[in-house]
Amino acid sequence: MTYPLPAPRPQVGQPIRDLSTPLPLIDETKLEANIARVQSYMDGHGIAFRPHIKTHKIPAIAARQVAAGAKGINCQKITEAEVFADAGFEDLLITFNILGSEKHKRLVDLNTRISGLKVVADSEITVRGLSCAFSQSRPLTVLVECDTGGGRCGVQSPEAAIALAEMIAAAPGLTFGGILTYPKADSEDAVEAFFAATIAGLSARGIPCPIVSNGGTPSLFSAHKVTTATEHRAGTYVYNDRAMARSGHCSLDDCAMHILATVVSRPTPDRAILDAGSKALTSDLLGFSDYGMIVDYPEAVISGLSEEHGTVDLSKVSGRRPEIGDKVRIIPNHTCVVSNLFGIMTFHRDGFVTRVEEVAARGLVW
Amino acid sequence: MTYPLPAPRPQVGQPIRDLSTPLPLIDETKLEANIARVQSYMDGHGIAFRPHIKTHKIPAIAARQVAAGAKGINCQKITEAEVFADAGFEDLLITFNILGSEKHKRLVDLNTRISGLKVVADSEITVRGLSCAFSQSRPLTVLVECDTGGGRCGVQSPEAAIALAEMIAAAPGLTFGGILTYPKADSEDAVEAFFAATIAGLSARGIPCPIVSNGGTPSLFSAHKVTTATEHRAGTYVYNDRAMARSGHCSLDDCAMHILATVVSRPTPDRAILDAGSKALTSDLLGFSDYGMIVDYPEAVISGLSEEHGTVDLSKVSGRRPEIGDKVRIIPNHTCVVSNLFGIMTFHRDGFVTRVEEVAARGLVW
Structure with a gap:
C-alpha cells in the first residue's frame, strides 16, 4: 500500500447502491431526455x-x-x-x-x-x-x-x-x-x-x-x-431539480441528479441523521422550508443541515421508516450549487455506473 | 503563451487591494490571536x-x-x-x-x-x-x-x-x-x-x-x-465569523476571514451587485436575514444571492455609496462552508499577501 491513497472513485459497472456516500449521481437516461426535450422545443x-x-x-x-x-x-x-x-x-x-x-x-x-x-x-x-x-x-x-x-x-x-x-x-x-x-x-x-x-x-x-x-x-x-x-x-x-419541478418546468421524475446518502444514526423514533449536510446539499432553500426531497420517503422532511449531517424529521412517515445503514436518494432544491461542491460527478444508467467525469470548471477562484 | 493558463494565484507580497475577486482572505494577525486566545483559556x-x-x-x-x-x-x-x-x-x-x-x-x-x-x-x-x-x-x-x-x-x-x-x-x-x-x-x-x-x-x-x-x-x-x-x-x-460574533464568542474585529469582492454593477441608486454570490459566500443564513456583512458599508444589506452575483440594498447607506469597480470586504455568516468552496486560501498581514495554501482536504467525496 502506498500513501496517500487515491481518492475514492466509483468504478464503471458498479451498482450505485454499493457506492460510498454522500455522492451526487446523474441518471444518463433523464439527462439525455432533458437535453433532447429542450433542444426539440427550441428547434421547433x-x-x-x-x-x-x-x-x-x-x-x-x-x-x-x-x-x-x-x-x-x-x-x-x-x-x-x-x-x-x-x-x-x-x-x-x-x-x-x-x-x-x-x-x-x-x-x-x-x-x-x-x-x-x-x-x-x-x-x-x-x-x-x-x-x-x-x-x-x-x-x-x-x-x-x-x-x-x-x-x-x-x-x-x-x-x-x-x-x-x-x-x-x-x-x-x-x-x-x-x-x-x-x-x-x-x-x-x-x-x-x-x-x-x-x-x-x-x-x-x-x-x-x-x-x-x-x-x-x-x-x-x-x-x-x-x-x-x-x-x-x-x-x-x-x-x-426540486425548484424547477415546483416551477412547472419539469416533473420530479425529470430530475437527473440525486444525492445518494446513508442513514448514519436513528437517535429517536422520529429522527434520522443522514451523512449529507450543507457541504453536500448546500443551504439553498429557494423558497422551500426544507433542504431537499427524499425520493424513497416523500413524507420525511430534511429539517436541518449541519456541515456533514442532515437531520430528518420522520414524524409524518407512515409505514416503514429508514434504518441505520439504509441508503436514500435526495432530489436537491438547487442542482447547480451541488455540482460546485464535488470534484467528480458519477453517471449511471439503470442503476449501474456508466462514467465518472471531473467537474473541470468547478470551484475556480474567479 | 502555453495553454491551459495556470489558475490565477495571488503572489506573496502583493497588496490584497490588487487581487482579483471574489477571493477569501485570512488575516494572519487575527488568526494568530484567535489560536492563542482559545489555547490560553484551555491551558488556564x-x-x-x-x-x-x-x-x-x-x-x-x-x-x-x-x-x-x-x-x-x-x-x-x-x-x-x-x-x-x-x-x-x-x-x-x-x-x-x-x-x-x-x-x-x-x-x-x-x-x-x-x-x-x-x-x-x-x-x-x-x-x-x-x-x-x-x-x-x-x-x-x-x-x-x-x-x-x-x-x-x-x-x-x-x-x-x-x-x-x-x-x-x-x-x-x-x-x-x-x-x-x-x-x-x-x-x-x-x-x-x-x-x-x-x-x-x-x-x-x-x-x-x-x-x-x-x-x-x-x-x-x-x-x-x-x-x-x-x-x-x-x-x-x-x-x-458573523454568527460567532453574534453569539458573543468574539467581536466582528476578531473575524480573520474576509471575502474580497468587487462592485460590478450599480443598476439603480439603491442597488449594487457584487461578484460574490452563493458560490463564494454560500447560502448559509444561520438565523440572519442577509448573506454577510460588508465591513466597509455596515448599513448595506446583502439581500439576495444568485450563484455568482450578490445583490446589495444600499437604501440605508448614508454618505458615500460604493461605485462600480470598488472592492469591499465581507464577513461571512459562516466561515467553515466558505473554505469548502475554494481550492486555495490566501493569507495576508497588514494588507500584503504572506502565503497561499491549498485547501487540501476540501471538497473530497466523503
Whole structure:
C-alpha cells in the first residue's frame, strides 16, 4: 500500500447502491431526455439555444448539448470559459460585467484563442475598461445587459440600452454584439416590450443588433412568446431539480441528479441523521422550508443541515421508516450549487455506473 | 503563451487591494490571536484542546494549532483524516458514525498508519460494523457519542451511553475510548449532568473512561463549567465569523476571514451587485436575514444571492455609496462552508499577501 491513497472513485459497472456516500449521481437516461426535450422545443420555434455550463461545469456534457443542436455555450466566469476553450468550444458567451486588469489580460488571451468570445456590459465604466484592454485588430464582442425586471444587473430602460450600444459600437477594440436579459420567470411580455423598443431604437440609428438573448429555465417553454429573441440561454434544465419541478418546468421524475446518502444514526423514533449536510446539499432553500426531497420517503422532511449531517424529521412517515445503514436518494432544491461542491460527478444508467467525469470548471477562484 | 493558463494565484507580497475577486482572505494577525486566545483559556483551565479542521482544511493551520498546545485534531470525514495523516498528524478523532465496507477498509488502513486514531458511535449497528472490520492485533478506539440536547446524533440517555460503552469494551477489535457530545450552545449544565451520570455508571462497572469530550465554539469560553470534560473540540474559533460574533464568542474585529469582492454593477441608486454570490459566500443564513456583512458599508444589506452575483440594498447607506469597480470586504455568516468552496486560501498581514495554501482536504467525496 502506498500513501496517500487515491481518492475514492466509483468504478464503471458498479451498482450505485454499493457506492460510498454522500455522492451526487446523474441518471444518463433523464439527462439525455432533458437535453433532447429542450433542444426539440427550441428547434421547433427557430430559437437558437445556448446552454449555461454553470449547472454541470463538465465539457463532456456541453459537448452532448452542442451535438444535440445548441449553437454555443454560456459561462459565468473567465476561469470557466478558459476550461471550455481548452476543451475546444468556440462560441462562448460570458454573461458577466468583467472588470480589472488581471481579468482583462486573461480575457484578451482568451479572445485570441477562440473565434466566438462574447461578454456583456451594463455600464460605461465596464465598456471603457474593455475598450482600453482590447485592440482594433482583435476586437471583443460586447452585448448590452438589460434589466427587464429580474432585478440583478442590467441597464434600466431601452433608452439606456440604446445609449450603451452606441457607446460600444463607437468604442475602439469593441464590437456591439446585441442585447441580453436574465429575466424573472413568467415575464415574457416585459422582456418582449423591452427588447422591441431597444431594437427599434437601434434600427433607427442604423446599428445592427445580431443577437437578442433571453434566458432562464423556469419559464423556458414560454420562450417563443418573446418573438424578438434570437437565442435562449438556460442551465438548470440539463439536470433539473426540486425548484424547477415546483416551477412547472419539469416533473420530479425529470430530475437527473440525486444525492445518494446513508442513514448514519436513528437517535429517536422520529429522527434520522443522514451523512449529507450543507457541504453536500448546500443551504439553498429557494423558497422551500426544507433542504431537499427524499425520493424513497416523500413524507420525511430534511429539517436541518449541519456541515456533514442532515437531520430528518420522520414524524409524518407512515409505514416503514429508514434504518441505520439504509441508503436514500435526495432530489436537491438547487442542482447547480451541488455540482460546485464535488470534484467528480458519477453517471449511471439503470442503476449501474456508466462514467465518472471531473467537474473541470468547478470551484475556480474567479 | 502555453495553454491551459495556470489558475490565477495571488503572489506573496502583493497588496490584497490588487487581487482579483471574489477571493477569501485570512488575516494572519487575527488568526494568530484567535489560536492563542482559545489555547490560553484551555491551558488556564487544564482542558485538553482538540481543534476541528473542518473550518480550514489546511494542514499548515492545524500545525499552528498543535504548536500552540492543541493535543490533537478533529476531522469529520475519513478523506479529511487521510489528508491530515499524510501531513503527519497522529492524534486524530473522526466525529462520525462510520458505516459501510469501503469506509471500513480505508479506516483500517488509516489505523495502521497513525497511532492515535479514534472514531465515535451511537448505535449497536455502527459498533458491530466496526468490530467486524477491525482485528484484535490493531484495535480501533471508539467513543460513545451522546445527545445532551444538541438534537443531532448521539445516544439519548446516560443509561444508553453506558450500555453502548459496555458493548464496545467487550467487542473484538475495539477499545472503548470515552464519551463525547456536540452540545447546543449555553447548555453546560445539561452536558455536565449527562457526563457525570455516565461516568458514575461506567465507574461502577469498572470501565475506564479516558476521554470525556465536549465541543463547540459559541460557548467555548464556558467550557470550564463542564468539570467532567477532559477535552474540548472547536473549529470555527480559528477564523471566526458573523454568527460567532453574534453569539458573543468574539467581536466582528476578531473575524480573520474576509471575502474580497468587487462592485460590478450599480443598476439603480439603491442597488449594487457584487461578484460574490452563493458560490463564494454560500447560502448559509444561520438565523440572519442577509448573506454577510460588508465591513466597509455596515448599513448595506446583502439581500439576495444568485450563484455568482450578490445583490446589495444600499437604501440605508448614508454618505458615500460604493461605485462600480470598488472592492469591499465581507464577513461571512459562516466561515467553515466558505473554505469548502475554494481550492486555495490566501493569507495576508497588514494588507500584503504572506502565503497561499491549498485547501487540501476540501471538497473530497466523503
